[in-house]
Amino acid sequence: MPDSTSGVSYRTPPTAFINIKVMQQWLEGTRCWGPGGPFVGERTLGVDNASGHSDEEAQAAAKTLWTCIRISPPNTTDLAQPADRLSIQRNKEYWRRICGKRNTDAIRRGDWRQGSGALQTQRRSFSSKLLQSACGW
Incomplete structure (x- = not known):
């Protein structure tokens, strides 16, 4: 499905980011941002305030990919979604x-009553x- 706003992409991962390693893999994937190019500038990634997003390693990984991570304040997810x-x-x-x-x-x-009781x-x-x-x- 094409993006409706030029320069803005909305992507979601298959599962929630549980740790920085998974987030870094997602950031590095081409499906996240689409194909790069010589004229691609810095990107901004808006995320919620989950611990894996605000980690210093996440910020460092994003910086190597010309990405600025913007973390939303607590209890504001419903405003964006x-x-x-x-x-x-x-x-x-x-x-x-x-x-x-x-x-x-x-x-x-x-x-x-069968098995484990669950x-x-x-x-x-x-x-x-x-x-x-x-x-x-």
């Missing part, structure tokens, strides 16, 4: 309600059936 507060939040609440009902039903059936993890088939019912497919 308002969808998390609105539509995504409603979807999460819906999924939690459905999954909670599934877990309650499993406990009533006694499924928690409930079985939700399988893809359950998730796909739930998605189909939610979307009316």
